[in-house]
Amino acid sequence: xxxxxxxxxxxxxxxxxxxxxxxxxxxxxxxxxxxxxxxxxxxxxxxxxxxxxxxxxxxxxxxxxxxxxxxxxxxxxxxxxxxxxxxxxxxxxxxxxxxxxxxxx
Ligand SMILES: [Zn+2]
Numbered sequence: 001x002x003x004x005x006x007x008x009x010x011x012x013x014x015x016x017x018x019x020x021x022x023x024x025x026x027x028x029x030x031x032x033x034x035x036x037x038x039x040x041x042x043x044x045x046x047x048x049x050x051x052x053x054x055x056x057x058x059x060x061x062x063x064x065x066x067x068x069x070x071x072x073x074x075x076x077x078x079x080x081x082x083x084x085x086x087x088x089x090x091x092x093x094x095x096x097x098x099x100x101x102x103x104x105x
Contacts (some may be wrong), residue, residue: 002072003071003072004070004071004072006061006071007064007072010058011065012059014058014062015065018062018065018066019066022066023033023067026062030060033056034054036055037055037056
């Protein structure tokens with residue numbers, strides 16, 4: 001399944017309900033799911049972790065749809081590696097990377 005297919009499936013499955021809830025309240029649900037992921041990461045259960053990563057991905061994706069953003073376009077920023085230095089592995093200086101919004105890996 002591609003990122004684009006995943007986003008279409010999420011839209012078909014939850015789009016109507018999520019549109020009725022609206023962007024702001026849907027984003028709050030997404031943040032709550034991130035909190036559940038934080039708890040799952042401390043648990044021993046692999047299944048629990050998979051479930052929470054899945055929920056966070058679904059809520060992130062539906063929030064993107066409500067904001068008019070294609071997740072495949074968002075992912076494309078990293079297609080050639082780090083979007084700041086265009087290298088993989090990233091060669092940005094550690095301190096610089098931690099000040100900006102790029103993920104820490
Ligand atoms: Zn970099």
